[in-house]
Amino acid sequence: MDFSKLGSWLAAIKKKPKTSLAMAIVVAIISAVAIYNPELIPDLGSDDNPAPVPLQGWAGEDEAEQAWNAIGDTFPKFAITPAHSSKGSVVNLWDAAKLVNDGKHLETFDQKIGDCVSQGAANAINYLQCVEIALHNEREEFRSAFQPYIYGTSRVQIGGGRLGRSDGSLGVWAADAVRKYGVLAADAPNVPPYSGDIAKEWGHKGPPSQFIEIAKEHIVGATARVHSYEEIRDAITNGYPVTIASNQGFQMRAKVIDGRLWGIPSGSWAHQMCFVAVDDTVDCPRSAGGGHGAAYCLNSWGEDAHAPVSEYASTDDAPPGGFWVAAPIAGKMAQRGEAFAFSAFNGFPAQSVDFSIFGEAFNDDLRRN
Template sequence: MTRRTTPPAKRHGWFGPDEAKRAFATLGPALPPFFIAGTPQRSERRRVVLWDYTRQANGGNHLPTHQQEIGDCVSMGAANAVDYLAAMEIVRLGDPERLRPAFPPYLYGISRVQVGGGRLENSDGSLGIWAADGVRRYGVLAADTPGVPEYSGAIATTWGKRPGPPEPLIAAASSHLVGTTAQVTTYAAVRDALANGYPITVASTQGFLMRPRVDRGKHWGVPRGRWAHQMCLIGVDDSPERPGCYCLNSWGPDAHGRPADDAPPGGFWIDASIVDAMVAQGDSFAFSQFDGFPRQDLDFHLI
């Protein structure tokens, strides 16, 4: 049986903390500060996992795990953030919308070209802040939009170079904006965001062993080495015994083994202290207030 795992040479694609810092100096002032909209939910000592919402909105099934084919991890992390946010708003907030997964190559293109200006287009990769700014300004393209091809590394490569995604598809995405993408720099802020239903894109140089270790009924990532990489935080368990967050990767469902709990495949839990160090690198963002896709029927089943 073929393993569904991204080859090592294609696994990364974050331009790193120095480029992120330069981009934040320009784009950061336009981004809102982190805050909890409405009545905040208590976050201390709570367990909140956003796949509870995706499964309710998707016929009881997890969403498919992305498997990147080039260094387009930033777009995968951003797409996961949009999808899990959309499901939370549909299920918990009652938004009359359909759960239509985001198309990562669109996010790759607008982050690199429309926001990043194509300055680094001779190599794979992007920045979390470019994607965070992009979904606010250029919106989100649903993967099932007419005229959108199947995902491939070739499509991501093409759309990641000037002029970027096709203009008609940018127009189609323009009414589906993410209202707020706010920088988070501490585990406490990540915990607060997740407890209130907001997923987090997390870009850093922190690496892990490919095989997590089981403890307390969860697969825990073992910190090791360097990954110039963006992923997505979609769950928090602030247990006093071992607090941490679930990190969904984009290297395929088999990349890190079968989860020990009910988490979606292709990820692992990360200790709170490691989360704190990752987001301190300055290129991680909470997504909230998505202008999603109006519901035309009651069939949310995607796969």
């Protein structure tokens, strides 16, 4: 704002009593809202709310629709069996991750090119692994998924190189790739460290053949498209993470309201992320989209992209690098974009995910061994 002209501006208002009265009323209303409902005051931008990082990479609605029309009928229909209501559920899949990972959150990805689709899919696979290990007391060791492998198989083996050398992929391609070409562990022999150069190379040429043979031994059991917040809630309540690709953008800095970090809808991101928690009991702030119920969206722009790491620990201990998305916004993202639930089974069987119960057995088994 140009404060040099403030004095003359105020003097002009004083000469117009009606304008002065109107301004006084407006100021009084804004002051009252700021005191009693501060979350309704929009963030008009500051040094603490920078522009979004330009690392996205979803190929968009038109490409997604074409791809779905071509291969969508090869996917199973999403359905929890036997059917039961998930209304009112509160499930944090990071509870399983912390059980498996010595009480710590999984590493937050920090993508280096427009390979967000593979980042979101890798997050879904990693949380799915943790759920399976924690719930079924499996002795299998957690091994993080290697994102460039998913990036390459989605673009080349499934997408046929349609996008050329440009960055990007589609949620449907990634969801198809992991059930056909499997998952490569980042710590498998001879796998290079993640980098933008490796992602670009594998995204253009496809992964080296020797890694495809290894990864095919670790296919994802099922992936299925979900179309609403209610289906996102159903999936996560039963332990199935959900990737979400859409054009929905958010303010770069999440906003702390009532003890959790909320994503404030703003602008457009052609981007894939991953839902890893649901709270169907929460009333969402109006500035976040309002409504009832929310899902936690994990991003891949580093752990401090949306808030200082300390703010996550001091609020609800959600994984750094994400934010809560109000149900109406999450539903819109699923309807207009691509959302896929990931399962280790041939389908989506109902399962209890009370990690406080399973965690005791899991820890007892660890102590015995």
